[in-house]
Structures are given as C-alpha cells and as structure tokens.
Amino acid sequence: MALITRRGLLITAAAGAGLTVAWALWPRRYDDSPGFAEGEAAFGAFLRIATNGTVIVGNPHCEMGQGVGTVLAQIVAEELGADWRTIALEPAPPVPVFANNRLASEWMPLLMPSGWTLQPDENDILIRRWAAMRDFVVTAGDTEVIAYEPSYRAAAATARAMLCQAAADRWGAAVEETDTRDGFVVWGNEKLRFAELAEEAVGYPVPSPAPLRTTLPGNVRAEPIGDAPPFARLDLPAKVDGSASFAGDVRLPDMVYAAIRQGPVGAVRLESVSRKPADGVTGLIDVVQGEDWVAAVATSWWGADKAVRLLRPRFAHIGGKLSGEQIAERLDKALDGPDKGGRTGYRMFARGEEDAGFASAKGLAARYAIAAAPHATLETGAVTARFADNRLELWVASQAPQVARRRAAAALGIPVANVQIYPMPAGGSFDRRLDDDLVAPAAILARDLRRPVQLMRSRLEESARDPVRTPAAARVAALTDTEANIRALSIKIACPPSAREFAQRLFEDAHPTDAIETTSGEADRMAVAGAMVPYDIPHLAIDHYPVRIDVPTGRWRGNAASYGVFVTETFIDELASRGRREPLSYRVQMLGQNIRLANCLTRVAGLGEWDGGMDNSGQGVACCSWNGAHIAVIASASRASDGAQGGTGRGGFRVERLSAVVDAGRIINHDIALQQIEGGMIFGLAMAMGCATGWTDGYPDARALNDLSLPLLADIPEIRVDLIESQEPPAGLGEIGVPAVAPAIANALASATGLRLRQLPLLSGGL
DSSP states (O other): OOOOOHHHHHHHHHHHTTTHHHHHHHOOOTOOOOOOOTTTTEETTTEEEETSOEEEEEEEEOOOOOHHHHHHHHHHHHHHHHGGGEEEEEEEOGGGGGHHHHHHHHHGGGGTTTTTTOOTTTTTTTHHHHHTTTOOOOOTTHHHHHHHHHHHHHHHHHHHHHHHHHHHHHHHGGGOOOEEEEEEEEEEEEEEEEHHHHHTTTSSOOOSSOOOOOTTTTTOOOBHHHHEEEEOOHHHHHHHHHHOOOOOGOOOTEEEEEEEEEEEEEEEEEEOOOOOOGGTTEEEEEEEEEOEEEEEESHHHHHHHHHHHHHOOOEOOSSOOOOOOHHHHHHHHHHOGGGGOHHHHEEEEESSSSSSSTTTTTEEEEEEEEBBBOOOOOOOEEEEEEEEEEEEEEOOSSSSSHHHHHHHHHHHHHGGEEEEEEEEOOOOOOTTTGGSSSSSHHHHHHHHHOOEEEEEEHHHHHHTTOOOOOOOEEEEEEOTTOOOOOEEEEEEEEOOOHHHHHHHHHHHHOOOHHHHHHTTTOOOHHHHGGGSSSSOOOOOEEEEEEESSSOOOOTTTTTTHHHHHHHHHHHHHHHHHHHHHOHHHHHHHHHHTHHHHHHHHHHHHTTOOOOOOOOOOEEEEEEEEEETEEEEEEEEEEEEOTTTOOOOOTTTEEEEEEEEEOSSSSSSSHHHHHHHHHHHHHHHHHHHHHHOOOOEEEEEEEOSGGGGGGGOOEEEEEEEEOOOOOOOOOOOOTHHHHHHTHHHHHHHHHHHHSOOOOSSSSSTTOO
C-alpha cells in the first residue's frame, strides 16, 4: 500500500478543516484513524485509488436518504477527472480530520450561558480545536456540502496534480501540458490509467496550494452514461433491488434479538417487572434490566417483543405528565407575561425601536398554536452489538457517531478506543438519529449475554421515546400605515429551550429529564430563529418565552423554521388581505436587498400560474430564507366534497398543486437537489395536514404511523420545482423545502374559504 507523505496528508486534511495548526497543538496520533487496504494508494484521508482503478471516496456522514455521499463523490470525480463508473463510497470513521467545523461554530454557543449572543466563525482556532478534540463529526444543519466541499476538492486536486506529474515524467512531457479525463491522465494522443500511476504518484511532492480547476463542481453539463443519468446516485441500485443493508439487516453468527421498554415521558428508574407471564414465550432466552429500561432477549425479535410486553414494567417518574391540552394551555398562557400569570420573555432579535409604540397604538395581532411533531421515521431505532476481548463493535445509523461511541464506552466502563462503530444508513431520520439512546443498552446486552445482540425498537416504543419537534404558542402584532406597509412587527414565541435541551443530551450525555431540568427557564435563540423574517421592516422584535413542559424535545427537519415561518408568513398574508394588497407583490416590496428571494417570488408567479391570490382564488403564497437557501411556494387549493378525486381531499378541501422556485446557490447534483426539495415539500404537506401528537399519562396519543394522518400517495398534489442556476456558494437543500409549504396552504385555504387557520396541523381544530 502506498501512502501520501505526512505533509501531503496535512495539506489535504487542512483544506477547509484547519488542522495544520492543530498538528502542533495536539497529539499527532488519534484513535481509529482511517484504515487502508493493500493495493491502494492513499491521497490523504478523503480518497484512495486502488490498483484495479477504483476511486474510493471516504464519506463521514450518515446517509439518511439525502444522497450526501453521491454529492461528495461527484465533487471528487469532477475535480479529479475520474470516470463515474469507477467511483466507490466507503464510510469514514469519526476522526478529527473529518470534524464539521461549520456546524461546530453554530452549535458551540448552545453550551454557553443563555445570554450569549456572539456567533463564532468556523475558521476560529478555538472552534477548530473544540471540534477536533471532540471528534465532532456530525451530520446535521444542512452543512454537509458547504462545510466539506473545499476539503474534498483540495484532496482531488492534489491527487490529480501528482498523477499528472507521474505521467509527465514517463512521457518526458511538461506537466502543464497534461490533464485528466474519464479516469486517464492525457497528453495529446497519449493516455495512462489512474491505476497504472497511483502507487508511483504518491511519492511525488505535494503541491501547495492544491491546484484547483477553474470550473466549479456542478457546472459541468455532463452527458448521460449509457442509459444512466450523469452522476447517478451511488446508493440507488442497492435500494431498488433490496440489497441495501441497514442496522436491522445485520446478521452475525450466534446472534440473538432483543426488544426494549424504556418507559413513558418522565421515566427515570425501573421499579419492577413481572417475569412470570413472559416465561412461556417461545424462544425467550433472558430478561435483562438496566437502570431505567428492561429488555427481553429471544431467538427472534417477534418473540422478544412479545415477551417484553408481557413483563409489564413499572417506572418511577418525575415531572407533571401533562396532556397535550395542558401543554397547549401552558404555552399560550406564558405569552401573557408575568403580570398576568405568564412567563418572562427574552429579547432574542431586535431592529430599530424595538417596541415601537405597541403599548399606545392599535394594530393587528394574532395568536397561534403549534402542536408537537414526531419524527415518524420509516425505520425504528436499531443497533447490532458484539462484545469480545473487552472490545465492542456497533452497527448503527448515527448522525453523531463519536457521541454513540462515548455512550457505549461509558456504559461498559471501557476506553472509547475499544469501541468500533460501523456506520449504517438510516431509513429516514429528520434528525432523530442525533439521539443515540439505544447504544448503551445494546452494549450492556452484548456484554452480559456474551453473544451478538440486535436491539430494535417497536413502533410504540419509538413513538414513546421520540424527542419531538417542540410544540409552541405565538403572538404576532404589527403596526401598519394607511397603505398597509408594516412599520413595526413584534413576534413572541413560547416554547421550551429545545436546542439547548438537545445540546445537553448530545454534548453532556444528560438523561432527558436532566436535560429538561438543566435548561428550564433558559432563553434559546435557535428556538425562535425561524421567525426572523426576510423583510426590511424598520422596527422588529422577536422574543422567546421559555416554558417547561416536561416532554423531551429535539431537532427536526426544518427546526425552528418549521413553525416560525408558518407564523410569520400567514400573518403577513393576513396583513396584505386586510389592506387589500396583492400578497405576492406585497412581499416583494418589503424584501429590500434580498434580491435572491425576490427573484424566487417573481419566478414562482409564472410557475404556479399565480392569479393574484385574492378572495376565492384558492391560491396562497409563502416564502423564506433558511440555511443560506431561499424558496417561494405557491399552493393551489379548492373546496372538495368527501368523494373528491385528486389532491389532498380532507376537511372539505384539497391541495391540487404545489409550485416552488428555489435558489440554493450552485447546484452540484441536479437530480438529488430535486429529490431533496420535493421530499421536503411533501414533509411540509404532512406537517400541515396532521403530523402531530399530544400525550396522555406520559404516552403519545399518536403511537403508530396511521395515527398521524400522513398524506397517502393519492393525496400528493402535482409538484413543480424550478431550481435557479447560481454561482453563489452551495447551500443546504434538506430543510429549505419544508417551512414555506404549510403557510402557503393555509393562505390558499384562506383565499378559498375565507377562514384563517392559525394552528398546526391546520385541521387540528376542524374547519
């Protein structure tokens, strides 16, 4: 096996990751460095070239359906000049070279005091050090491309330059006259395969800086490869033919199966189980008890699940075990302020004269109710574990694999270096796999039973343990002039400090109840960031009213924008209606310097066949900017009888069409971009129509997928998406499709029916 020089490894790793300085500050050896096989030439940590010509690209991210591995591989292929048919993906370990500095800069303030307002830069030495020392390899926040593209381009450019140098020396040519194309180094009519040059090339000096191509990835108008589209998804064939393996598909010699009960909301300690009713279950092997869980182990998962249900575990609880209605009332009451028995609000964002005379002037005000939203992933949580010789192996889908390793190591009292994690794809996540609360029980089971164990949750248990997208209540007020132009806008949101609570679980390994206790009453900027309107309003104030609800909450697709944009965009539409202003141009007029979002609004008018959105038109518009991307959505809806065909026919109406124009910067893979936007829009449709839950006696009311009123295939309207070509840096695509859909539908219903719905889901109170 050939290796690039240490200097080359540093240059490749440091591009975009900032580890050159880190090399001098920290230990030069790390646990679980990337492994290489014989017959491979390693060009740093990001890519290798095998003697058979395969270009192996390391992917440190959790594949959850977003196609990030394919996008990163395409970046390498275009910069390297590789043949797409020779590209292979390989999961990469959670080591410092792959640290997500971009996300670290966004999340590190969650560990600071709640009044902390400074947002550190990803290139700050303290951020890089913090991320490296924590092995902060986390897939979240739509950061996968924008954070990692520079490193992958630099690695590919470095490999290309060294391959060209090796070929030029063979030919006696000037290296400047050579190039790479379709897996060959070419010089006039001469060409050599990468495989012929790779082992020789790694011995050449590493160019500094990496000689990047002038053409950016994604701008190449590639031709199809046979019947396949250019840069087709690398994971697609296995998903189509069923050969893709997930954590629940792993099969090991002598493996047994386990099902678990971890109790309802607020459960902190297992009190008792009734073992006798479970003893008669066929195939039952053992019952194992943890501090706050119990698991049944059997020769089949179905037997284990049947046994654990018969155990009838009893748990000690803390907290109020509030019902969904009680939580909604507590949130709404908080907005009244301390003088009227509510909570104290904290100013998170401000512009101009923050309160702008609201106390003395009259304007329009509205209140909103947002129900909690479960993740409802198709795949329930699953972990396969094997323990031998004081070493643990884990097969798990995790968005934060190093956190999973630490939790498992702590549970067994072994060094983290003794835990090997094999990253598996997730059958959907929507940020659910940031909370790896199954790895510790799986590790204990594997150790105690001395056999490989596959631990899998039932759908009921998955629902009971889900850290939901927070419920919220909001009050929005505006002062307008005689032309309905907004002079001042006040947004107050009551919800738990969800992001800070999540950070306690992720970074401090806090129990869910401890995370709630630790962060109770703290202000959280991220909890209200989605309400930051893109409009140039002179006077703006956004307040957070932290409320304790004793239900674990966490990250979710779209996060705070999933409810913040609904609140603001439906309110803006109501202001336009009351002022008899055409809602689309009303928004464009207020955008000021946000030219990219204004362009989206202008273009979606044609795509969505906009007719003005006034009374009885059945059309609604909404827009937002989030994670560096911009979107405008037009929903077309109509009244529908109970037998109506086509579209979402519920509650007396149906959504017939959703049209969206998106500016997410430079698009690298057009097909994956469309898949992400369309999937996000369907996710937003589900949020609008019924993806919500309350609680009764600590258990969610929605315990199965059919309890969530999710849209069926027949409910999906026509979806039109236009991606704007741009030279701006690539932005995230995973979340931007979600936030604007629900307000666009609500605004369409207001036009079609005259009713303003101020709750999510829209029909939670009926029509």
